[in-house]
Amino acid sequence: MEIVGIGTQNWKSASNQSIDVNNGLILQSESDCTRLRRRDPVPFFRDYVLDLSNGVADKYARSTREVVNLLRNTLLSLNESTKAMLRSKENLETALENIRKDLQLNRETAHLRSLKPKEERLADGADDLLNAERLHLVNLKQALEAKHRGVDELLQQLAKSRAALQKLLSERGRVCDLVCGVTRPAYSRQSTRDSGAPGPGNRPSTCGVGGSGADGIDALGSYTPQCEMVIKDAEDLMRRCKLVEGDVAETLDEVKRLQNTAHKSVNDGLVKKISETVTFDQKLELAAADSRRTINKARRWESFAAKSLGYNLGPEKYSDLKAREKLDRPIIRVYQRHPGNQVPEAQEIIKARNYYEDSLLTTRRNIGLLQLSQRRLEEDMRAKKLAASADLAALRNRRKKADHRW
Structure with a gap:
């Protein structure tokens, strides 16, 4: 015997609808769980992020x-x-x-x-x-x-x-x-x-x-x-x-x-x-030595000429003349008895005196010039020695300070 439903169709439809809704929610929930399981981080996400x-x-x-x-x-x-x-x-x-x-x-x-x-x-x-x-x-x-x-x-x-x-x-x-x-x-x-x-x-x-x-x-x-x-x-x-x-x-x-x-x-x-200065100083010394030698020689000649002049002039007083030195000695007076007989003794003595005086004058002038030249040579030598000393001091100073340790 077929069982016939007693409940109404509306009542059944309401229940079936509730069941369908529930089934849909179940499917939706399962789908969401699957989707969210894929999307959501793992449980150890905090440690993973750290x-x-x-x-x-x-x-x-x-x-x-x-x-x-x-x-x-x-x-x-x-x-x-x-x-x-x-x-x-x-x-x-x-x-x-x-x-x-x-x-x-x-x-x-x-x-x-x-x-x-x-x-x-x-x-x-x-x-x-x-x-x-x-x-x-x-x-x-x-x-x-x-x-x-x-x-x-x-x-x-x-x-x-x-x-x-x-x-x-x-x-x-x-x-x-x-x-x-x-x-x-x-x-x-x-x-x-x-x-x-x-x-x-x-x-x-x-x-x-x-x-x-x-x-x-x-x-x-x-x-x-x-x-x-x-x-x-x-x-x-x-x-x-x-x-x-x-x-x-x-x-x-x-x-x-x-x-x-x-x-x-x-x-x-x-x-x-310095070498040139020393060389010139030595030359000046040689020249000064020659000058001194010449001055001494000229002075000897001056002394000789002065003595010779004195010998030729004879004594200063006529009374000091010896008989053989007088111009009017007997032999000359006898010789002059004849006209035209004259002796050039006086003229020659005067000429010799002039020669000696000129020689003395020339010698003394030469001595003066030589002495002046010698003084110049000595001054030049002194200047050369001072110049060489100054240049030598400058050279020693340059050599001493060449290492720049001063």
């Missing part, structure tokens, strides 16, 4: 650490360049001090040579060499001062670059407190010292998280454009330092060679001048 964040921070810190080491190596290389420039500056200052000492020595030499007697102060080749040395030293001094100014300007630029590197190094290093400072050998301090300043090839290729652009340069990454600019400026300065250091070394060698050449030329000139 690990992910730590990884991001660690990656950024490690890449920043490479940049920090690169900046530090660049700073070390820049410090070495600064030390080299400081050494070049000290060498330039030493060379300038030596040139100033040489200029002072040049003035001292000129002053010592000016102490010579007036007749020995005439300009000569040694004075020309001193003037040439002074002008040469002035030109060298100006050239070294220009080099010194260039090195000073370069040192100021190095100081600015070092300050920028230190500031950037401090700023980049703020995120490296929790990571080890050791990186791969390419950025170690020893390799940097061996290979020189870090170049563009030594920079990290990927710096920063999600970095983009050429060579990993990213304004929001670890290797920022500011890092690139500061490192490039430092590298340019280091290249300039190398060139300037070589140029300064060559200039100092050339300056030292020219200084020694000028100093030696002046010394050789003084030696030659």
Whole structure:
């Protein structure tokens, strides 16, 4: 017997509708659970996010650490360049001090040579060499001062670059407190010292998280454009330092060679001048000796002529004449009894007296001239000795101070 439903159709429809709705909700719930299971994070999502964040921070810190080491190596290389420039500056200052000492020595030499007697102060080749040395030293001094100014300007630029590197190094290093400072050998301090300043090839290729652009340069990454600019400026300065250091070394060698050449030329000139002065002094001594010999000979002749004149003139009083010396002695009176018989005795005696007097006058004049010439020779010898002494003092002073240790 077929069971016939007793409930109404509406009542059944309401129940079936509730069942359908429930089934739909079940399907929807199961679908949502499946979908949400795929979408929602895993239960350990908190730990996963922590690990992910730590990884991001660690990656950024490690890449920043490479940049920090690169900046530090660049700073070390820049410090070495600064030390080299400081050494070049000290060498330039030493060379300038030596040139100033040489200029002072040049003035001292000129002053010592000016102490010579007036007749020995005439300009000569040694004075020309001193003037040439002074002008040469002035030109060298100006050239070294220009080099010194260039090195000073370069040192100021190095100081600015070092300050920028230190500031950037401090700023980049703020995120490296929790990571080890050791990186791969390419950025170690020893390799940097061996290979020189870090170049563009030594920079990290990927710096920063999600970095983009050429060579990993990213304004929001670890290797920022500011890092690139500061490192490039430092590298340019280091290249300039190398060139300037070589140029300064060559200039100092050339300056030292020219200084020694000028100093030696002046010394050789003084030696030659002293030799010439001593040679003339010896010639003057020989001439003075000849003059003294001639004066003594002339004085002997003067004495002989004076005595001969006295002998020829005879006694001053007529009464002192002997009978044989008188002009009216008997033999002459007998001879003159005949007209025209005369003897030239008186005329010859007078002529002989005139000759002797003229000889005495000439001899005395010659003696006076010889004595005047001898005095001039002695004055010239004295001046030559003083001049040689002054030049010798100047030469000894130059040789004593040639090492610039004064």
